[in-house]
Amino acid sequence: MPFSIPEQELMEPGHTACHGCGATLSMRYVLKALGKDTVISVPAACWAVIPGAMPNRTLDVPMVYTPFAATGAVISGLREAFDIQGKEDFNVVGFAGDGGTADIGLQSLSGAMERGHNVFYFMYDNEGYMNTGVQRSGSTPYGAITTTTPIGKDRNFKKQNKKVVADLMMAQGVPYVATATIAYPEDLIRKVNNAKKINGPKFIQILSPCPVGWYFPPEKSIEVSRLAVQSGIFPLYEFQNGVLKVTKQPRPVSVREYLSMQNRFRSLDEDDIKKIEKYAEERMEYLIGKEKETQSS
């Protein structure tokens, strides 16, 4: 049986991320799937500081840094410039964190997707501003403690649900939208390959656990990533040309188990946990409903 993951390495040793960083694996797999003819645009993010300290450089593809709010705009410009030069086969990639995507970059992202440029946008979702010291983002889930939602006298963790950007992209009718995570590399690479077949905007949200900001031991990154899926907290799906397909996943793991692996959820009480369970249940029902609706129409 051939390897389902390409052997080609475009991310070499020498990055300066923390031990157990999920975002580095996300990049590695994405590049394996995309290949060498790729240019990456990165805004302020962990990935802006981890490509290597002088004189090392971890990526074998060109990378351009953009202002925090501008990933969508910059990849739009790159794409059109490559196209008028006849380089339609070159992959143009935005690779941004959840802060740069769900918060400050949302307007720019939405504009780029709506204009329909032939670009990839990867949101590596570590559920907070981890590079600048674990602050909350729109993508931080309910119940998490961050430095800006610290535990206080009335258990002041984040009280709002996660803004799932992939769902927004789906609602906007982006031709290709998917969710993925590092515990399922074959799935991730298959999705990037499917995305490649579409001439238009592609958006993939990759859950990328962060040991430092989620407060779990670095060797548990893959396990946390897997449990996020197996507990139903982070459902995997693929939305192509208006049709949604949710990966039906046995759920052998409880939400409670997923939460208890990470110290960022340490201050939750029974009611909070039930709330999160209910939210996960409702989101799954919503996705399955949406799947039926899109597949029958």
Next chain:
Amino acid sequence: MREDEVIIRVAGAAGDGVQSAGQIIAKTFSRKGLNVMTYNYYQDIVRGGQSWYQIRASHKKVRSQGDGLDILIALNKDGVERHTNPDINEGGASPLSGLAIFDTAITGYTERKVDYMPLPLVELASKHSSFPLMKNTVAIGAAMAATGVDFETLSSVILDVFGKKGKVSEQNVNAAKEGYDHYLSKHKPIGKKLVFGDKKKYLMGGGEAVGLGAVRGGLKMYIGYPMTPASSTLHYLAAHSKDFGIFVKIPEDEISALNMTIGANYAGARAMTGSSGGGFSLMVEALGLAGMLEIPVVIYESQRPGPSTGLPTKTEQGDLNLVLGASQGDFPRIVLSPRSAEDCISLTSEAMNLAQKYQTPVIIMSDLYLAEHSETVDEINPEFAIDDGDRPRDNAADYRRYLLTKSGISPRAIPGQKGLMHNEDSDEHDERGDVVSDAETDPTKRVSMMEKRMKKLDGYIAEMPQTDTYMLEDAEFVVIQWGSTAGVSEEAIDILRSKGHKVGLIEINRVFPLNPDIEKLCSGKKKVLVAENNFTGQFNRLLKAEFGLKTTLVRKFNGEAFYPNELAGLIEGEIKR
């Protein structure tokens, strides 16, 4: 080596626990009643590299990170090599002249003329815990023994830092004791004559002080988006929002941050936002809106070297042009530049009032040096008189939001007040706030409104306190500084004075508008020098534009702060010229 002060540097890679170790030492000294100042040298990197944390402590005034190095705690070999090398280039920091403490496993370094003291840090630590960073605590114990601090003070700090209960704090206390006793069993304390006090001092970072000052000035809402080095204020206020009874929110970007702040102030709550230059750049449009609507707003702008991402973990005073020129058109703004943590408290409190009183943006400029170092503060006066400015009562007769007054300040109604219906429009408007820009363009009204807004600051200029000076009376030469460089400038003046140069200092913590008394303070001096941390001399240019002064620029723009001897040397070079 000075006997009346001690300088300790902890050096290692990012992730080695450099900062935590340094903070324990700083806290221990402040608890002994000493004056303390710290300096944090780090990179924009999550792991690796070379960072260090310096602590300077004395019973005398400590106004900068200082020159010289008495004790080095090196957590890796690079730390030993780098900080003992006289050709060191860490941006102005002195190489070691005293004692180097490190683990015995570190060997093969280049021998230099310093006192090497390899200690079995890992071995001593392993008696109490397998946690690798526990060796740092052993080293701290040894360093504290070397300076003559009693163990009880150190252990009380460790208990506070690691929590009063639990195994971890107990293990740390035991590890520190190992280091402390091991040092004293073999060595004498280094020759320091520190006079410990019986009253502990507050140790505070500039960023925290800005937050505290804002709360003291009646802050109700802080809206901020994280950006180094402004995040220290955001973190501090978020962590204490319940204690202070304030609302802290992170919106999706800085555009929202300032606009939310404007909305909050419009609705009558004292609100403030903060960022570094990059985030401030996004606030530029909204800044002019606040100027036009005459809505009070306080913005904390903590500088780091640009352009663009620049050096995110370094210091510079390079945003003055941006702050002075931000947003289209002319409108009044007040720019303050605190010189120390104490100044951060008092000026930020005052800023909260000034914004209300003059109904215009007030910008507090700090930089990474001020925002992220810690220093001891003697006393904090919690008392502060809140001044809400001109607020009309409900049902005031013939209410006009932008009433033309002598001072330019008009009564500011809060939406919802009875009988005070009004518009606040970003188009040019008349006294009632009705637009005069389209249907009925009115040149006369435009002129009267511009004049009304622009004269508001006359009142502020009139009530400004005298500009602070240092050793200026008999000075032949004068140095002018602004913001965070005040302490190091004073120390540079001391050095120059000890060499017989008659040099004095003018300290600017009100950058715009400038106090007219500056011109007089400079008159008759042989030379006027301006010292600042940027390439083009942005403040120098402002001074020349305001007063027509002939000045000489002294500058540093490599991302590090001035050191006293370095600055003194630069000044000496210019006055001898």
